[in-house]
Amino acid sequence: MRVRYRPTFRGTELSLLLYPALLAVVGLITIVVVPRTQLDWSWRDIWVSLAFAGVVVGMSLAFSIRGFRGDQVLLPVTATLAVIGLLMMQRLNPDLSDLGLAQKQLVFLAAGSAILTGIVMLAGPLNLIEWLGRYKYTWLIISLALQAATFVVGTEVYGAKLWIQVGPIQIQPSEIVKVTLVIFMASYLDQKRDLIGSSWQVGPFSLPPIPYLLPMGVMWAGSLLTLVALNDLGSALLFFGIFLAMLYAASGRPVYVAVGLLTFGVACWVAWETFSRIGIRVQNWIDPWADPYGVGYQQIHSEYALASGGILGTGFGRGQPTLIPEVHSDFIFSAIGEELGLLGTLTIIALYFILVMRGYMIALRVRDGFAQLLAFGLSSILAIQTIIIIGGVIRLIPLTGITLPFISYGGSSLLVNFAIVGLLLHISSLPRRI
Amino acid sequence: MPRILRALAALAALALIGWGLFASDRTSDAHWLTILGVAWLLLLVATYMPLPDDMPTFNRTTIRTAMAFSTVFAVIVAQLVRVQAVQRQAIYTKTGIAPDGEPYANPRTVNTGLDTRRGRIFDRTGEVIADTTERDGVFVRSYPNPVTAYVAGFYSPLMYGASGLEATWNDELSGSAGRNAVDRAINELLDRSEDGFDLHLTLDTTLQQQATDLLSGRKGAVVLMDAASGAVLTFASEPHFDPNRLFSTTTDESNDVKAYWEQLSGDPAAPFVLRANLGLYTPGSTFKTITAAAAIDTGTATPDTVYQDNGELTIDGRTLIENNRPDPSRSEWTLEEGLGWSLNVVFAQVGLQLGADRLWDYGTRFGFQTSPPFDLPVAQSQIATSRAFLDSQNALADTAFGQGQILTTPLQMALVAATFATGGTMPTPYLVSRVTDSRNKTIRTNAPAAWRKPVSDSTAKQVAAMMVNAVQNGAVQAAITPGYTVGGKTGTAETGDGSIHSWFIGYIGQPDPRYAIAVVLEEGSDALGTSVNIGQAMLQAAMEQG
Numbered sequence: 001m002r003v004r005y006r007p008t009f010r011g012t013e014l015s016l017l018l019y020p021a022l023l024a025v026v027g028l029i030t031i032v033v034v035p036r037t038q039l040d041w042s043w044r045d046i047w048v049s050l051a052f053a054g055v056v057v058g059m060s061l062a063f064s065i066r067g068f069r070g071d072q073v074l075l076p077v078t079a080t081l082a083v084i085g086l087l088m089m090q091r092l093n094p095d096l097s098d099l100g101l102a103q104k105q106l107v108f109l110a111a112g113s114a115i116l117t118g119i120v121m122l123a124g125p126l127n128l129i130e131w132l133g134r135y136k137y138t139w140l141i142i143s144l145a146l147q148a149a150t151f152v153v154g155t156e157v158y159g160a161k162l163w164i165q166v167g168p169i170q171i172q173p174s175e176i177v178k179v180t181l182v183i184f185m186a187s188y189l190d191q192k193r194d195l196i197g198s199s200w201q202v203g204p205f206s207l208p209p210i211p212y213l214l215p216m217g218v219m220w221a222g223s224l225l226t227l228v229a230l231n232d233l234g235s236a237l238l239f240f241g242i243f244l245a246m247l248y249a250a251s252g253r254p255v256y257v258a259v260g261l262l263t264f265g266v267a268c269w270v271a272w273e274t275f276s277r278i279g280i281r282v283q284n285w286i287d288p289w290a291d292p293y294g295v296g297y298q299q300i301h302s303e304y305a306l307a308s309g310g311i312l313g314t315g316f317g318r319g320q321p322t323l324i325p326e327v328h329s330d331f332i333f334s335a336i337g338e339e340l341g342l343l344g345t346l347t348i349i350a351l352y353f354i355l356v357m358r359g360y361m362i363a364l365r366v367r368d369g370f371a372q373l374l375a376f377g378l379s380s381i382l383a384i385q386t387i388i389i390i391g392g393v394i395r396l397i398p399l400t401g402i403t404l405p406f407i408s409y410g411g412s413s414l415l416v417n418f419a420i421v422g423l424l425l426h427i428s429s430l431p432r433r434i
Numbered sequence: 435m436p437r438i439l440r441a442l443a444a445l446a447a448l449a450l451i452g453w454g455l456f457a458s459d460r461t462s463d464a465h466w467l468t469i470l471g472v473a474w475l476l477l478l479v480a481t482y483m484p485l486p487d488d489m490p491t492f493n494r495t496t497i498r499t500a501m502a503f504s505t506v507f508a509v510i511v512a513q514l515v516r517v518q519a520v521q522r523q524a525i526y527t528k529t530g531i532a533p534d535g536e537p538y539a540n541p542r543t544v545n546t547g548l549d550t551r552r553g554r555i556f557d558r559t560g561e562v563i564a565d566t567t568e569r570d571g572v573f574v575r576s577y578p579n580p581v582t583a584y585v586a587g588f589y590s591p592l593m594y595g596a597s598g599l600e601a602t603w604n605d606e607l608s609g610s611a612g613r614n615a616v617d618r619a620i621n622e623l624l625d626r627s628e629d630g631f632d633l634h635l636t637l638d639t640t641l642q643q644q645a646t647d648l649l650s651g652r653k654g655a656v657v658l659m660d661a662a663s664g665a666v667l668t669f670a671s672e673p674h675f676d677p678n679r680l681f682s683t684t685t686d687e688s689n690d691v692k693a694y695w696e697q698l699s700g701d702p703a704a705p706f707v708l709r710a711n712l713g714l715y716t717p718g719s720t721f722k723t724i725t726a727a728a729a730i731d732t733g734t735a736t737p738d739t740v741y742q743d744n745g746e747l748t749i750d751g752r753t754l755i756e757n758n759r760p761d762p763s764r765s766e767w768t769l770e771e772g773l774g775w776s777l778n779v780v781f782a783q784v785g786l787q788l789g790a791d792r793l794w795d796y797g798t799r800f801g802f803q804t805s806p807p808f809d810l811p812v813a814q815s816q817i818a819t820s821r822a823f824l825d826s827q828n829a830l831a832d833t834a835f836g837q838g839q840i841l842t843t844p845l846q847m848a849l850v851a852a853t854f855a856t857g858g859t860m861p862t863p864y865l866v867s868r869v870t871d872s873r874n875k876t877i878r879t880n881a882p883a884a885w886r887k888p889v890s891d892s893t894a895k896q897v898a899a900m901m902v903n904a905v906q907n908g909a910v911q912a913a914i915t916p917g918y919t920v921g922g923k924t925g926t927a928e929t930g931d932g933s934i935h936s937w938f939i940g941y942i943g944q945p946d947p948r949y950a951i952a953v954v955l956e957e958g959s960d961a962l963g964t965s966v967n968i969g970q971a972m973l974q975a976a977m978e979q980g
């Protein structure tokens with residue numbers, strides 16, 4: 001297979017990477033210059049951006065040399081989103097001398113880029129896709145084990161258990177679980193595709209093939225447990241969304257979606273009745289002004305921030321997004337809305353849209369059935385997660401804490417999302433249908 | 435889904451979102467979310483396109499899923515357009531009261547006052563009246579001298595806004611006025627906080643201090659101005675407030691500010707009402723100068739015209755008792771003597787002679803029924819609540835000697851004195867003489883200007899001479915100042931509640947008049963002398979200071 005190692009020139013990718021690279025440099029200069037109130041900056045001030053630009057361009061060149069012939073749009077789109085996140089971290093914590101948010105975020109980005117590059121470079125020779133598909137129950141067990149571990153040893157933050165502390169590192173298991181679950185489901189559904197699409201005849205009744213859906217039931221229960229035991233509504237919603245989307249994709253039966261939504265709705269209603277926290281979230285969604293200094297505080301200030309930005313935004317460093325508590329994680333989108341305006345937020349929506357649609361196109365093109373479902377599931381993760389958090393922040397749906405892919409601060413989230421893009425890139429280079 | 439149905443659904447969704455976007459300022463958030471929910475369902479219908487039957491399941495479901503997520507993204511876009519564009523202003527400025535009574539608002543709308551270096555305010559010799567210093571990244575406003583502080587007004591950007599010069603000259607002090615477009619663009623680009631412009635006042639801290647000492651806490655006001663230019667040198671007013679205590683940058687401070695504000699607002703002495711420009715008083719006999727000017731200017735009388743005053747005058751059945759005659763045995767008095775001894779019976783007759791129209795006319799010529807242009811708001815002086823009041827003979831007579839419904843401010847009466855002192859021209863009063871930038875470059879100069887010309891030069895000179903006579907030979911001898919020519923007139927005003935305010939208006943020169951003054955003391959029945967003494971001392975101090 002010497003042919004696969006023939007270098008190629010990834011011209012589209014390289015030229016598209018010009019935009020995030022320029023954005024990184026110009027954006028950071030702005031952020032550095034604004035608090036100084038004069039045009040005074042040096043190249044050393046913007047080493048974070050130069051380093052990042054170097055990393056992504058290096059990645060693209062490495063792909064070219066390696067002869068990687070996969071998708072050329074995913075990397076620039078991902079890099080642009082990551083740059084916006086990096087710039088916001090720098091802007092929210094502008095102390096250059098300290099190891100601030102941006103410097104740490106850069107470390108995570110570098111690690112994420114390494115994982116992405118590793119997957120793209122090595123997935124072929126290691127037969128990664130086949131390997132992932134083969135050990136499907138391992139992934140299911142790992143998923144359940146991680147969630148259980150979070151329940152047992154997790155750190156509670158704002159009433160939700162999201163973290164496991166391993167030495168100096170905090171891990172957010174739900175970020176890993178979302179991928180392992182998709183791998184499990186893709187593999188399982190690919191094998192049982194025809195069976196699940198069929199019906200189970202019991203006398204005159206045509207029922208869904210219940211035995212084959214049992215492992216899916218385990219997943220459904222896992223989602224609910226996440227909701228009830230860990231109080232991690234965002235992840236629960238994400239898991240459940242992925243579950244429904246993949247079940248539908250594999251079976252082609254909307255009735256699964258309907259039944260799933262119905263049962264999840266009932267479960268949510270029970271949870272609402274049982275746990276006041278969920279009721280509060282719903283009330284807070286409809287009218288945060290009822291408790292402006294309590295639970296509504298973040299939401300109200302998120303809305304103020306978005307409105308302050310207007311169409312053009314205040315510009316980097318010139319808004320007051322820090323008025324929103326915890327702005328660098330869940331509410332980063334509001335900070336962007338304030339400083340980059342409607343143009344900025346619509347750009348981000350467009351970038352996610354491109355990313356997701358590109359992912360689905362990759363899923364449609366690839367020949368291997370498992371890879372199809374895997375690409376579908378991974379794209380759906382990005383779509384659902386984006387919708388959950390942006391929808392919550394702009395008060396379209398009740399707020400559930402979850403990270404904004406590639407932009408929010410956080411190592412687990414960045415590493416896993418870069419791995420997702422790496423997998424999508426790899427799948428895009430696999431043999432195609434027709 | 436048939437094509438026509440999908441097209442209709444798409445149109446309906448767009449129409450619904452459009453209507454919701456532009457009409458939802460009148461509807462609740464819950465209403466808007468419902469609209470959006472329905473629009474989303476319609477979009478789902480609109481995007482449910484027919485797919486070939488032979489298409490593989492996975493292709494079909496992937497396309498359906500992608501379309502479904504696309505509709506959600508569209509709804510997100512609609513919400514963003516609402517929050518960041520269409521309803522932006524309403525959300526940005528949204529305020530309300532929390533159930534626990536605490537008000538809330540977008541902090542961005544109130545923080546803006548603390549991020550610019552507000553211009554300073556100086557007196558005419560460069561003494562600081564209002565200062566700005568930087569503390570922990572915010573600019574703190576302070577007023578070092580209590581005798582001039584309240585003239586600047588208060589600046590309370592986080593709570594109560596601003597008053598006084600801080601309010602009327604806010605554009606200059608905040609630096610938003612008078613900057614050229616290029617500077618503005620550069621500052622905007624770099625988010626450079628624009629330094630405010632400095633105000634240079636005509637106020638003289640030394641004279642202001644002296645006036646404050648002379649008032650020694652009694653309610654009243656002293657307004658002393660350059661008679662020709664209208665430049666105000668003294669603007670003392672009691673009681674007043676301490677603007678330092680109305681400025682806050684932190685929550686702790688704001689509690690103190692709130693307490694102080696409530697204390698001031700609840701004080702029956704109304705310390706927020708600066709008497710000098712906002713206090714309305716009956717001018718009493720000081721108004722006789724205007725009646726005399728009207729009589730002379732219209733040719734109705736001369737200073738030598740003789741009037742009968744034997745101690746009483748009956749008009750329409752009401753008898754006016756005269757208490758002011760220095761010699762009760764004398765019954766013939768000239769107009770000049772009438773002014774000098776402040777004879778009410780004489781001026782009642784002058785008023786009746788003039789008639790309502792001419793008295794009203796001259797009152798308005800002297801700036802009554804309007805407010806002079808000034809750097810601070812000025813209460814409007816009035817001759818009467820309406821012209822019809824003067825139709826009564828008694829009311830006309832009362833008004834002619836300064837009672838009736840006349841109300842005026844100390845600033846207005848200082849202008850009246852200045853008019854006689856300078857040959858019949860009433861100057862435009864002013865406090866701000868110059869505006870400079872932080873590098874002391876002059877941005878704007880306030881040139882003295884005439885406001886109006888109520889009477890002829892000759893009339894003004896004759897009334898001025900009569901006022902000198904009042905000091906030298908009449909009832910105002912307490913104002914005699916060796917070495918200078920002083921003209922003056924006192925007044926006592928009976929108020930509705932029985933208390934008496936005492937007035938002094940006058941001017942000083944050597945011999946040409948230079949400074950004009952008005953002094954008022956509230957409830958000063960036993961202190962008529964005091965208002966004259968304060969006026970005399972201030973006029974002399976102004977002359978000696980140059």
